[in-house]
Amino acid sequence: xxxxxxxxxxxxxxxxxxxxxxxxxxxxxxxxxxxxxxxxxxxxxxxxxxxxxxxxxxxxxxxxxxxxxxxxxxxxxxxxxxxxxxxxxxxxxxxxxxxxxxxxxxx
Amino acid sequence: xxxxxxxxxxxxxxxxxxxxxxxxxxxxxxxxxxxxxxxxxxxxxxxxxxxxxxxxxxxxxxxxxxxxxxxxxxxxxxxxxxxxxxxxxxxxxxxxxxxxxxxxxxxxxxxxxxxxxxxxxxxxxxxxxxxxxxxxxxxxxxxxxxxxxxxxxxxxxxxxxxxxxxxxxxxxxxxxxxxxxxxxxxxxxxxxxxxxxxxxxxxxxxxxxxxxxxxxxxxxxxxxxxxxxxxxxxxxxxxxxxxxxxxxxxxxxxxxxxxxxxxxxxxxxxxxxxxxxxxxxxxxxxxxxxxxxxxxxxxxxxxxxxxxxxx
Numbered sequence: 001x002x003x004x005x006x007x008x009x010x011x012x013x014x015x016x017x018x019x020x021x022x023x024x025x026x027x028x029x030x031x032x033x034x035x036x037x038x039x040x041x042x043x044x045x046x047x048x049x050x051x052x053x054x055x056x057x058x059x060x061x062x063x064x065x066x067x068x069x070x071x072x073x074x075x076x077x078x079x080x081x082x083x084x085x086x087x088x089x090x091x092x093x094x095x096x097x098x099x100x101x102x103x104x105x106x107x
Numbered sequence: 108x109x110x111x112x113x114x115x116x117x118x119x120x121x122x123x124x125x126x127x128x129x130x131x132x133x134x135x136x137x138x139x140x141x142x143x144x145x146x147x148x149x150x151x152x153x154x155x156x157x158x159x160x161x162x163x164x165x166x167x168x169x170x171x172x173x174x175x176x177x178x179x180x181x182x183x184x185x186x187x188x189x190x191x192x193x194x195x196x197x198x199x200x201x202x203x204x205x206x207x208x209x210x211x212x213x214x215x216x217x218x219x220x221x222x223x224x225x226x227x228x229x230x231x232x233x234x235x236x237x238x239x240x241x242x243x244x245x246x247x248x249x250x251x252x253x254x255x256x257x258x259x260x261x262x263x264x265x266x267x268x269x270x271x272x273x274x275x276x277x278x279x280x281x282x283x284x285x286x287x288x289x290x291x292x293x294x295x296x297x298x299x300x301x302x303x304x305x306x307x308x309x310x311x312x313x314x315x316x317x318x319x320x321x322x323x324x325x326x327x328x329x330x331x332x333x334x335x336x337x338x339x340x341x342x343x344x345x346x347x348x349x350x351x352x353x354x355x356x357x358x359x360x361x362x363x364x365x366x367x368x369x370x371x372x373x374x375x376x377x378x379x380x381x382x383x384x385x386x387x388x389x390x391x392x393x394x395x396x397x398x399x400x401x402x403x404x405x406x407x408x409x410x411x412x413x414x415x416x417x418x
Contacts, residue, residue, distance in 0.1 A: 022375050022378050026385070031378075031382070032358070033375055038374055040364065041355075090334070
């Protein structure tokens with residue numbers, strides 16, 4: 001794994017927006033409204049689960065992967081770091097998550 | 108009192124002195140004009156619109172005047188300007204197009220100011236207090252279908268605005284003449300002998316336009332709000348066979364939120380309001396080519412609803 005990606009796996013993320021989000025789910029699609037930005041987003045189930053987890057505690061990518069893996073059925077392929085990176089980058093861009101400051105790695 | 112009960116001379120006097128007070132759904136309008144052609148058309152197409160007397164103290168929502176255009180141009184190509192609060196929001200129209208200018212200008216006033224509502228760009232009709240919302244893009248046949256439904260007994264709430272009040276969960280009526288364009292004018296004339304149409308304004312910015320008068324029953328029910336029951340996305344397509352196709356809730360949310368003029372301005376109130384509508388209505392897609400069959404299809408919604416109420 002490249003050095004840069006290794007560093008990213010240690011970054012801590014959180015979702016300060018999560019508690020304020022207005023949410024609706026229809027047919028396994030999630031619609032969220034973020035009052036802080038005034039934006040409405042359409043999310044897939046994985047993105048929504050990431051938000052839910054980061055709304056509770058700040059987590060590193062590794063910790064997120066571990067927790068999400070528990071939710072995946074036995075027959076399904078494991079989540080890759082690459083997919084997680086993409087989701088985190090997208091959620092960061094949307095203003096729904098942000099890097100956490102301070103030491104939260106004990107979560 | 109309603110406009111149709113005024114003597115023509117009295118109506119002209121009130122308009123000339125800017126003291127015609129009209130009740131248009133939830134809005135109060137003060138209107139002034141010196142244009143006789145406009146006055147006659149107003150009387151033809153708004154006969155059942157209620158009037159208020161000057162001494163009735165109510166907050167007026169919109170002050171509107173239709174005034175002759177200024178400058179040299181008025182001598183060889185007369186124009187008419189729409190002014191609200193003494194400001195003309197857009198360029199003047201040819202003099203004889205005063206009535207369409209008034210209707211479009213009023214749409215602009217509502218869209219700019221009535222943010223107590225979540226405003227959909229949609230036709231809304233109702234049966235027994237249950238509202239059918241038809242959001243649509245230009246050219247979809249929305250106004251033609253709306254006109255046909257009204258002429259077959261549906262209550263017209265609006266051809267242009269779904270005025271949804273989130274606190275009550277109801278849509279408030281603002282029945283006004285329906286602007287029909289191009290081929291739709293003759294289609295509706297042939298559809299019902301009861302259709303009362305105003306003059307045909309040729310070559311306006313939206314093509315040829317004629318306005319259809321709201322039914323007396325729709326005007327009588329002007330203060331009767333309706334609860335959203337169905338969302339139907341219509342589209343005219345030549346040769347299409349009419350059928351209602353269920354529309355997924357997520358797609359309905361996307362289309363409805365994109366259709367509302369002031370969705371973003373409303374913030375969380377708008378999101379929750381659209382979600383409430385989506386959760387409490389059945390949504391369909393309707394392609395149509397024949398008005399009678401399209402009306403028949405939409406009538407089945409009310410029958411199904413009545414059956415489920417009995418159960």
